[in-house]
Amino acid sequence: MGQALYRKYRSRKLSEVIGQEHITRALGAALKSGHLSHAYLFTGPKGVGKTSVARILAHEINKLPYADDAPHIDIIEIDAASNNGVEDVRDLREKLYVAPASAAYKVYIIDEVHMLSKAAFNALLKTLEEPPAHVVFILATTEAHKLPETIISRTQRFVFRPIEPAKVRAHLQDIAQHERITITDDALQLIAEHGEGSFRDSIGLLDQASGQGGTIDAAAVQAMLGMPPKQAIADLLTYIEQGSDITASITLLNDLFAHGFQATAIARQLSVLIREQLVAKTFTGDLAAATGLLASLLEVPVSHDPERFLEIIVLRSLRMPPKAPAAVTAPTLKQSDSSNTPAPVTPVQPAQAKTEIKPSHEPTHSPKASKSPASTPKTAAAATKVPLAEAEPSLEHPTAVFDETVWPQVLAALKTRYNTLYSIARMAKPLITGDNSLELVFAFAFHQKRLNEAKNRKIVSDAITAITGKPVDITCSLDPNLKLSRAPTAAEGPAAQANSPDPSLATISNIFGGGELLQS
Numbered sequence: 001m002g003q004a005l006y007r008k009y010r011s012r013k014l015s016e017v018i019g020q021e022h023i024t025r026a027l028g029a030a031l032k033s034g035h036l037s038h039a040y041l042f043t044g045p046k047g048v049g050k051t052s053v054a055r056i057l058a059h060e061i062n063k064l065p066y067a068d069d070a071p072h073i074d075i076i077e078i079d080a081a082s083n084n085g086v087e088d089v090r091d092l093r094e095k096l097y098v099a100p101a102s103a104a105y106k107v108y109i110i111d112e113v114h115m116l117s118k119a120a121f122n123a124l125l126k127t128l129e130e131p132p133a134h135v136v137f138i139l140a141t142t143e144a145h146k147l148p149e150t151i152i153s154r155t156q157r158f159v160f161r162p163i164e165p166a167k168v169r170a171h172l173q174d175i176a177q178h179e180r181i182t183i184t185d186d187a188l189q190l191i192a193e194h195g196e197g198s199f200r201d202s203i204g205l206l207d208q209a210s211g212q213g214g215t216i217d218a219a220a221v222q223a224m225l226g227m228p229p230k231q232a233i234a235d236l237l238t239y240i241e242q243g244s245d246i247t248a249s250i251t252l253l254n255d256l257f258a259h260g261f262q263a264t265a266i267a268r269q270l271s272v273l274i275r276e277q278l279v280a281k282t283f284t285g286d287l288a289a290a291t292g293l294l295a296s297l298l299e300v301p302v303s304h305d306p307e308r309f310l311e312i313i314v315l316r317s318l319r320m321p322p323k324a325p326a327a328v329t330a331p332t333l334k335q336s337d338s339s340n341t342p343a344p345v346t347p348v349q350p351a352q353a354k355t356e357i358k359p360s361h362e363p364t365h366s367p368k369a370s371k372s373p374a375s376t377p378k379t380a381a382a383a384t385k386v387p388l389a390e391a392e393p394s395l396e397h398p399t400a401v402f403d404e405t406v407w408p409q410v411l412a413a414l415k416t417r418y419n420t421l422y423s424i425a426r427m428a429k430p431l432i433t434g435d436n437s438l439e440l441v442f443a444f445a446f447h448q449k450r451l452n453e454a455k456n457r458k459i460v461s462d463a464i465t466a467i468t469g470k471p472v473d474i475t476c477s478l479d480p481n482l483k484l485s486r487a488p489t490a491a492e493g494p495a496a497q498a499n500s501p502d503p504s505l506a507t508i509s510n511i512f513g514g515g516e517l518l519q520s
Contacts, residue, residue: 004204005175005179005203005204005206005207006199006200006203006204006207007069009175009203010052010069011049011052011053011056012056012066012067013056014027014028014053014056014057017049017052017053017056018049018163018171018199019048019049019161019163019167020048020049020053020160020161022161023053023158024053026158027053027057027060027158031057031061036061036136037136037155037156038131038135038137039128039131039136039138039139039154039156040054040057040136040137040138040139040155040156040157040158041139041140041141041144041147041151041152041155041156041157041158042054042138042139042140042158042160043141043144043157043159043160044142044159044160044161044162045142045160045162045196045197045198046142046198046200046201047195047197047198047199047200047201047202048160048162048163048197048198048199049160049199050140050160051109051140053160054109054111054138054140055075055109058107058109058136058138059072059075061104061105061107061136062074062075062103062104062105062107063104064103072103073102074100074101074102074103074105074106075103075107075109076106076107076108076109077109077111078092078108078109078110078111079111079112080111080112080113080114080115080116081111081112081115084115084116084120085117085119085120086117086119086120086122086123088120089120089123089124092108092124092127093123093124093127096127096131096132097132099134100134104134105134105136106134106136107135107137107138108135108136108137108138109138109140110137110138110139110140111140111141112140112141112142113140113147113151114141114142114143114144114146114147121147121148121150121151124151125148125150125151125154128151128154128155129154137155139151139155144157161197162196162197162198163197163198163199164197165189165192165193165197166192168192168195168197168202169188169191169192171199171202171203172188172191172192172202172203172206173188175203175206176188176206176210179210181206181209181210181216182214182215182216183206183209183210183216183217184215184216184217184218186217186218187209187216187217187218187220187221188206190218190221190222190225191205191206191209191221194225205221205224208224209221209224212224225265226260226261226262226265227261227265227269228256228261228265228266228269230269230273232252232255232256233266233270233273235252236249236252236253236266236270236314237270237273237274237277239252239314240285240293240314240317240318241283241284241285242284245318246318249315249318250311250314250315253266253307253310253311253314262306263300263303263306263307263309263310264300264301264306266310267297267300267301267306267310267313268297270297271294271297271298274290275294278290289317292317293313293317296313296316296317297310297313300313406464406467406468407430409467410425410460410463410464411425411426413463413466413467414459414460414463418459421451421456421459421460424447424450424451424456425440425451425460427442427443427444427447428440428441428442428447428451429441429442429479429482433475434473436470436471436473437472437473437474437475438464438472438473438474438475439474439475439476439477440474440475440476440477441476441477441478441479441482442476442478442479442482443478443480443481443482444478444480445478448476448477448478452476457474460474461474
C-alpha cells in the first residue's frame with residue numbers, strides 16, 4: 001500500500017511550512033532565545049498545518065530529529081475527540097509528574113481540544129495554569145470559540161490562516177513534478193480553488209486525480225469533483241439575468257440532475273460565477289437581486305430537499321413582467337344576473353380619530369341577488385384558485401371613501417382565498433385612526449401577532465385598496481378587555497352565517513387563550 005501524498009510531503013521543519021510565516025517566525029525566535037511557554041494554542045481551519053507545526057515544535061523544544069512520523073516516548077499525542085472525558089484528563093494529570101524518559105521536556109499535543117467535556121476542561125484548568133516544569137502543552141483546534149476563556153487565557157495563541165490559492169497551486173506543481181504526475185495548469189488551479197485554503201485537502205485531491213493516469217486536464221478534475229459544466233452554469237445565469245424563461249430554466253436544471261450533478265454543486269458553481277461577474281462588473285442584473293440570490297444559494301446544502309429548493313430559488317430569481325397595481329382599477333367579475341351588482345355606496349363625512357367601524361347588519365344585495373348562482377357557497381369555493389383582487393366583491397368603480405361598509409367586504413374577499421387569515425381577521429374590531437389608517441384591535445395576543453405579520457397585513461391592505469382605490473396603513477393592537485360580539489353580515493355570505501361560532505366555542509377560546517377558530 002502506497003503512502004498518501006499529504007503524509008509523504010508533510011513539513012518536517014519550520015522553514016518548510018508554507019503560508020504561515022507569521023507563526024514560524026515567532027516560534028523560531030522563541031526557540032532561538034529560549035523563551036518557551038508552558039502552553040500553546042494553535043487555532044485555524046482544517047489542513048493548514050496546525051498538527052504539523054505542533055510536532056515540529058515538540059521536536060525542536062527537545063532538540064530531537066524529526067525525519068518521520070515515528071512516535072517518541074516523551075511526545076504524547078492525544079485525540080480529544082475520542083478521549084474527552086474527565087477520567088482521561090485525570091489519568092493525564094497523574095502521568096504529568098513522571099519525569100521525561102530521555103528528552104528534556106514531556107510535550108503533550110492535544111488535537112481537537114474543543115471536544116473535551118466541561119468536566120474535563122475543569123480538570124485540566126489547574127494543571128494547565130501551573131504544570132510541572134518539565135511539561136509543555138500544545139493544544140490544537142478548528143473551533144476556538146468553543147474553548148472556555150479560562151483555557152485560552154492560560155496559553156499563547158497562534159492563529160493559522162487559510163493558504164492562498166497561488167501558494168497551494170505552486171506547492172501542488174512541485175509535488176506533481178516529484179511524483180511525475182502530468183497535469184495541466186487549469187486542473188491544478190481548479191484543485192487549488194476547490195481545496196479552499198487547505199493543503200491537506202488539495203494534496204488529497206491531487207493524489208486522487210493521479211490515479212486516473214495519463215494527462216489530467218480540467219475536464220477530468222471537474223468530473224472527479226462532480227462539478228457541472230461551466231457552460232451549463234453560464235446558461236442558467238443568463239436565463240436568470242435576461243428574462244422569465246421558466247421552461248428553459250427548469251429543463252436545464254432537470255438535465256443537470258439527470259446527469260448526476262448534485263444541487264449543492266450547482267448552487268456552489270452558480271454563486272462562484274455570480275461573484276466573479278460582480279467583481280468584474282459584468283453582471284447585467286440588479287445588485288440587490290444578485291445579493292439576495294447569493295444568500296439563498298448558501299441555504300441549498302442544508303435544505304431538506306436541495307433539488308426542489310434550488311428550483312424555487314431559480315424561479316424566484318427570474319425577472320417576471322411587472323403587474324399593474326391593484327389599486328388602479330378593481331376588476332369586475334362576470335355576473336350571470338345584473339341584479340348581483342352591490343348597492344351604490346353613499347359617501348360619508350370623514351370620521352374623527354378612533355372612530356369605530358360598526359359592522360353593518362343591512363344586506364348589501366337585493367333578495368333576488370342572494371339567490372343567484374354567483375353568490376352560492378359552491379361558486380365561492382370554486383373561486384379559491386383566483387387571485388385575491390379578482391375574488392373580491394364586484395364593484396363598478398372603487399369607492400373613494402373608507403367607511404363602515406368596507407370591512408364586511410374585506411372579510412368576504414379574504415374568505416374566498418385566505419380562509420385561515422379570514423378566521424383571524426373576523427376576530428378584530430376595526431377602528432379608523434386617520435384618513436388612510438386602520439387599527440385592528442384584538443382580544444387575544446395570538447390573533448394580534450398573526451395578523452401583524454408583514455405578509456398578512458399586506459394581504460388585508462391590498463384587499464382594502466382594491467375596494468376603496470386608496471392605500472391604507474394597518475396597525476394591530478391588543479385589548480384583553482375587548483368584547484367582540486357581532487353577527488355575520490350578508491357581505492360575508494351565507495357560509496359565514498352558517499359557520500358563525502356559537503357560545504360554546506367562544507367559551508373554549510377564552511379558556512385556552514384565543515386559538516384559531518377554523519371553519520370548514
